[in-house]
Amino acid sequence: MKDSIIILCGGGPAPGMNTVVFSVAKTFLAGGYRVIGLHGGYSGLFSKNPRTQDIDFALADYYFNRGGSYFQMSRFKPKDSDFEENFNLSLFQENNIKLLVTVGGDDTASTANRIATFLEAKQYPIRNIHVT
8 A cells, every 4th residue: 555645734724825735745746655635624633534635746736826725624623532532543544644744833733743642652653744
């Protein structure tokens, strides 16, 4: 199975989000990775049925220069209990996700760190790139 990355946007839309998301996507696609976009920000990672979308070069090229955020965003901030009760670990396992890319502010960055710590404790180490 091909290694994958997953990209999400947290908080509210900001100029340049699509440029960041789809620049990262193009870079990893060129490296042979599967690139998965997650709608709903972090709420998608704490859902049994996350709304994901594979990103290919055509989609990345089309939305690269468009304003706003192609991916639906969320200001969801998980509580500690959400990690044990609702975190969708199978999303990572079934898709061979090796990297979590997050785009947003300070809350988005701190939640990415909490997720990386949680996954490492579950014996599923993950790398994270955050862009503010």
